[in-house]
Amino acid sequence: MFSTIVVGTDGSANSEAAVRVAAEMVSLGGGKLHVVSAYHPLSAADVTSIRSSLPEEFREVIDADGAVRDRLRSAGRIGQHAGIEIVEHPVEGDATESVLDVAEEVDADLIVVGSRGLRGLRRTLGSVSTRLVHHSNRSVLVVHPKP
Secondary structure (H helix, E strand, O other): OOOEEEEEOOOOHHHHHHHHHHHHHHHHHOOEEEEEEEEOOOOHHHHHHHHHHOOHHHHHHOOOOHHHHHHHHHHHHHHHHHOOOEEEEEEEOOHHHHHHHHHHHOOOOEEEEEOOOOOOOOOOOOHHHHHHHHHOOOEEEEEOOOO
16 A cells, blocks of 8 residues: 655644645554654744844744754654654745655655645645645545545
8 A cells, every 4th residue: 555655844733734634644554654844934034033132031932943843743753652753854945845845755655745835724725735746756645634
């Protein structure tokens, strides 16, 4: 079946549903789950600007890499609950390209992604899932939220 699965996450509810589905597939059939979270790092000027706009007691909690670590930590908990090991891939750059690159690197049998992420507020597939379906040379499973 599918022994090497790559799943993309942006921390949204839809992407977490995709991680759960992918983890369940791996737990049933064995194999490896690779979780990709793409990011664009904040510049030092961006971090300084954000910090200056916050009340003093919150300024030190701004962490430019914190969001990607949180997303991967959340996916790790899902994997732990499913009894599988997750390989984390924090990747700087475009989400679609990051998922495709990791899928190529690990020779994935399947790519799993949520139907839309944080920016996909319309009733169609999100841009990342649409681009993956159209540009991947591997099977792609798009997970839709339950109504």
